[in-house]
Amino acid sequence: MVFDRDGKSIAVLEDLNLDVSDGEFICVVGPSGCGKSTLLNLMGGFLSPTRGAITIDGEAVHGPDPRRILVFQERGVFPWLTVEGNIGFGLSRLSRTERGQRIAHYVQMMRLQGFEHTYPSDLSGGMKQRLQVARALAVNPDILYLDEPFGALDSVTRHLMRGELLRIWQAERRTIIFVTHDIDEAVQLADRVVVLSSRPARIEDVLAIDIPHPRSMSAPRYLELRDQLLNKIGLAYTV
């Protein structure tokens, strides 16, 4: 993927070949600025690759599609709609009752009860992200792309949100591709972790996390994999 900006060509991604299976939880990690978000935008159809192709179930990706919803790091909810309004955003083709049921289901699932008529300006950061995920899930997508969705949240909320995401993934199994710069997050959540090199990014390695859920953060295998991952990214594990 090559960007042309101010007359200069910036090669952001090169030689990326990745296969993702249905229902997998993939994390993409890499140094800051390496092109993780670009990769996600390409997969989501928001950008077109300058070379190569993205296919999903054999079909080439031409543009954004409601079957693959992207969850943004910040400002991803519509501030002029209430919680209900946001969740129901993609549901205009359903009948009133069906819509209401779906919204109620996801309000419940994302633990936003009591806030159905609240506007995002009155919600906390974590709640806004939950709202985004609820809105994404409500349209029943095949794939969920998450672009550092917990990056703007505090540490405790981040932990809670990871648990929530796993819970949902185990309940309604969808393919999830999750970009993060947080190593722990990747090891805690993913089936496989894709490590990108610095720009122009290529796949450094793909690490399979073979620990079953729930994963203990102090288990030896966890720590082993974490160290492996840190090494791959080129960081020493001692500060």
Next chain:
Amino acid sequence: MTAIEQEKRFLSSSLSIRLRPIAFIVALLVFWQIAVSRHPDQLLPGPLAVLRAIGELLQHGLLARYVVASLFRVTWGFALAAVLAIPLGLTIGWYRRSEMAFNPLVQIFRPISPLAWIPLAILWFGVGDFAAIFLIFVGCFFPLLLTAMSAVHNIPAVYVNIGRNFGLSTAQFIYRVLYPAVVPQLIIGARITMGIAWLVVVAAEMIAVNSGLGFLIIDARNAGNRYDLVIAGMVIIGTIGLLLDVAMRSLERVKSFRWSYSGD
């Protein structure tokens, strides 16, 4: 504290605090009256004389007629400008190429004061309502156009991408993403433009018509140096301008528009 929170606080605070601005104005009026009675030259009539003049206007039924005439012209001029300028501005703002084409034209016409259009207005429409409405239209058109263009530019790309992601048709996108995203800025622009419209109507009426508050002022002077009527006219103009502004401000308080003003 945001401006809206500050306002809320003010409105709910004790009566004595709320009365302060009014008390201040009353104090100024008293000072004015005293100054005038001590120096009875004709340079400025006192507040009592002005009040009497307003009473006179009320008595002859002129106050209501003139106010309605001015408001009528403002409403029509503003509405016509809004109906044309806002969709045009949103479109130009959205398509960068069209903006490059239109921008030079806009930048040339914008600085021309609406009052410079007076001779043309009278030539095309004669002396009367149409000329005044045309002048207000010209005065409102460019600010509204630019507000709409700017509002579109300021839509965060995120919202556009979300709209695309959920597979909205163009019409749905405009109605459910574009319009809500631009409305707060449009309201601010409308408020400012309404102020401009009110300025223009007074000037337009001084030259191009035979009724209205602007006409009142120029006629009062011409027909016998009735400066008390002149000031009365100014007071009425100011008051109505304030009321118009308050009305526009109340639009900002509608909850689903308010999101843009909170510190997000």
